[in-house]
Amino acid sequence: MSAANERNGFVVFEGVSKRYQSLLALNDVSFKIQEGEIFGYIGPNGAGKTTTIKIMVGLLRSTQGTLHIGDHPMPEEKSEVYKLLGYLPQNVAFQEWRTVNHALRTFGKLSGLKKNEIEDRIEEVLELVALPDVRNKKIVELSGGMIQKLGLAQALLHNPRLLVLDEPLSGLDPESRYEVKQSIKKLGKSGTTVFFSSHILSDVQDVATKIGILNYGRIMRIGTLDELKSGFSIKHAVNVVLSHDSGRCREVKSLRGVKDVEQPASNSLLVHLDSEADVDETIHELIQSLINLGCRIRSITPVSPTLDEVYLQYIRRGENA
Amino acid sequence: MSLLLFKDELTGFYKSKVMIFLWIGLPLMAVLLHLWSPYTGEEIPFTLLSTLLVSSIGGTLAAVMLAVSIVHEKSQHVYDLFLVRPLKRWNIVISKFFAVYTCIAIASILTLIFGVAIDYFVMGGAPAAILSGAIESLAVSLSMMAVSSSAGVLIGVVAPSVLVGVILMIYGGNQISVLPMLPNMLNISNPVPFTLTLGVVTSCVLLLIAVFLFSKRQFE
Numbered sequence: 001m002s003a004a005n006e007r008n009g010f011v012v013f014e015g016v017s018k019r020y021q022s023l024l025a026l027n028d029v030s031f032k033i034q035e036g037e038i039f040g041y042i043g044p045n046g047a048g049k050t051t052t053i054k055i056m057v058g059l060l061r062s063t064q065g066t067l068h069i070g071d072h073p074m075p076e077e078k079s080e081v082y083k084l085l086g087y088l089p090q091n092v093a094f095q096e097w098r099t100v101n102h103a104l105r106t107f108g109k110l111s112g113l114k115k116n117e118i119e120d121r122i123e124e125v126l127e128l129v130a131l132p133d134v135r136n137k138k139i140v141e142l143s144g145g146m147i148q149k150l151g152l153a154q155a156l157l158h159n160p161r162l163l164v165l166d167e168p169l170s171g172l173d174p175e176s177r178y179e180v181k182q183s184i185k186k187l188g189k190s191g192t193t194v195f196f197s198s199h200i201l202s203d204v205q206d207v208a209t210k211i212g213i214l215n216y217g218r219i220m221r222i223g224t225l226d227e228l229k230s231g232f233s234i235k236h237a238v239n240v241v242l243s244h245d246s247g248r249c250r251e252v253k254s255l256r257g258v259k260d261v262e263q264p265a266s267n268s269l270l271v272h273l274d275s276e277a278d279v280d281e282t283i284h285e286l287i288q289s290l291i292n293l294g295c296r297i298r299s300i301t302p303v304s305p306t307l308d309e310v311y312l313q314y315i316r317r318g319e320n321a
Numbered sequence: 322m323s324l325l326l327f328k329d330e331l332t333g334f335y336k337s338k339v340m341i342f343l344w345i346g347l348p349l350m351a352v353l354l355h356l357w358s359p360y361t362g363e364e365i366p367f368t369l370l371s372t373l374l375v376s377s378i379g380g381t382l383a384a385v386m387l388a389v390s391i392v393h394e395k396s397q398h399v400y401d402l403f404l405v406r407p408l409k410r411w412n413i414v415i416s417k418f419f420a421v422y423t424c425i426a427i428a429s430i431l432t433l434i435f436g437v438a439i440d441y442f443v444m445g446g447a448p449a450a451i452l453s454g455a456i457e458s459l460a461v462s463l464s465m466m467a468v469s470s471s472a473g474v475l476i477g478v479v480a481p482s483v484l485v486g487v488i489l490m491i492y493g494g495n496q497i498s499v500l501p502m503l504p505n506m507l508n509i510s511n512p513v514p515f516t517l518t519l520g521v522v523t524s525c526v527l528l529l530i531a532v533f534l535f536s537k538r539q540f541e
Contacts, residue, residue, distance in 0.1 A: 059404060097337045
């Protein structure tokens with residue numbers, strides 16, 4: 001059994017802290033990422049996302065705690081880790097005199113690719129990031145979005161087992177965002193472990209198989225989207241879909257425990273419950289009342305919060321803590 | 322040193338026209354200096370002018386090129402992509418040092434060859450004493466350029482901005498210009514070998530410090 005398996009994770013952060021003089025940028029951060037997972041790391045600006053990533057890739061040293069990637073402790077065995085790792089920084093930059101081909105060839109060679117593999121890989125990664133016609137262009141001629149895609153291409157060049165992406169979708173137009181998200185999903189399916197940070201929640205929701213929420217340098221919560229939502233799943237609202245409306249269905253507003261009733265469509269009701277109400281008891285009475293009022297119920301479901309709502313809840317908890 | 326990075330840096334200087342400006346610019350400046358030098362009744366050999374030019378600005382040029390290039394690339398986060406690859410960090414700065422040094426050394430040698438060639442056609446050749454003095458002077462200049470270049474690397478590594486880098490370099494350049502005078506100050510009978518050795522040793526020490534600091538540096 002490999003050390004990574006013993007630690008039960010391909011990437012294992014244990015009690016990692018980072019202090020810049022008086023500022024505690026990361027505070028006792030611990031998490032594990034399994035091989036093949038796509039881990040979305042979200043948090044507001046200044047939460048510590050980039051600091052976490054820079055510690056992960058060895059550009060910063062942690063003040064406290066340990067980090068293992070694969071079987072290797074970081075930064076002690078970083079040369080070994082760099083063979084497994086592809087990294088896209090937040091503000092990716094290349095020497096401007098290089099052409100795309102020249103830049104990728106250099107990074108390919110530095111990553112240990114053999115001469116005969118490099119040309120094919122350059123072709124493949126440029127195709128993968130939807131940047132096929134720029135191979136002979138100078139970096140200085142590329143747009144910001146193209147440079148971002150080129151950054152992703154260089155990270156993928158040597159088929160890394162772990163891809164670390166800091167805000168990979170920032171600066172991309174909607175079409176490019178879609179393409180890059182598809183690429184990340186494809187990589188995840190092929191077994192590549194992906195760690196990416198973002199403050200655009202819909203992107204995380206679309207791509208990540210696991211999500212970590214960071215605020216004020218602390219991990220607020222880690223889990224799958226469903227697990228994160230489950231903390232809020234009994235939200236104080238239920239959605240009732242009707243197969244027949246007798247015209248009296250909205251009268252349930254007078255029920256004990258019901259705060260308000262909206263009718264977003266002719267065949268549905270959104271029933272807001274009192275925050276103090278016993279949810280199970282109120283829903284039971286709601287069903288009975290609707291039947292008594294001659295309404296036919298097709299379905300009744302607690303309203304599931306969006307990732308935005310879950311995120312805001314955790315962020316506010318952090319602010320109040 | 323990584324040969325790949327060294328070749329890349331040279332390619333960079335070639336593509337960004339730095340090489341052309343150096344290799345054509347330095348001999349051209351010697352011509353301008355020759356044309357503008359006051360007539361004293363006796364023409365100053367071109368070889369001598371070329372040597373003076375190389376020794377006066379070669380080191381500063383190399384140091385500023387290195388310091389500005391490293392500070393700029395550091396602030397642009399260009400190195401982040403190199404640092405996350407299985408490559409020793411020192412390769413990055415040492416390759417840059419050798420690339421700039423090679424460029425400036427070739428420019429200096431070209432300038433001297435140009436000076437000798439002009440003297441050959443105009444005067445039928447430079448006087449033997451001037452020629453041997455020029456070669457000695459070039460050797461000393463090259464060793465001082467190595468010192469300036471390594472100081473440029475060190476300042477590039479520690480300076481927080483291009484402006485600070487240039488200020489430090491200009492200040493440091495003045496101190497480096499004292500080194501060739503040391504043999505006279507110390508009454509050393511054979512100054513050239515002493516200066517060459519001093520240049521090599523000082524360059525190595527400065528480069529070692531620069532490499533150490535670059536290796537320990539955190540890239541925020």
